[in-house]
Amino acid sequence: MIRLGVDHIKAASIAASSKGYYRLSKTYAAQLALNDSFLSKLGLVSLKDLWIRFHHPR
Secondary structure (H helix, E strand, O other), X not given: OOOOOOOHHHHHHHHOOOOOHHHHOOOHHHHHXXXXXXXXXXXXXXXXXXXXXXXXXX
């Protein structure tokens, strides 16, 4: 997470948490690290973009 832009304190608090990955996904640090540009680089499709293309065709 540090390589993705999260500071050391927030990354350490996520790593030391006993919460599951689903609950940690709602934290600010996880959302900062796993932003839209990172997910698109992995090849994932944005549901928001699909919704817009479906409802507002050009």
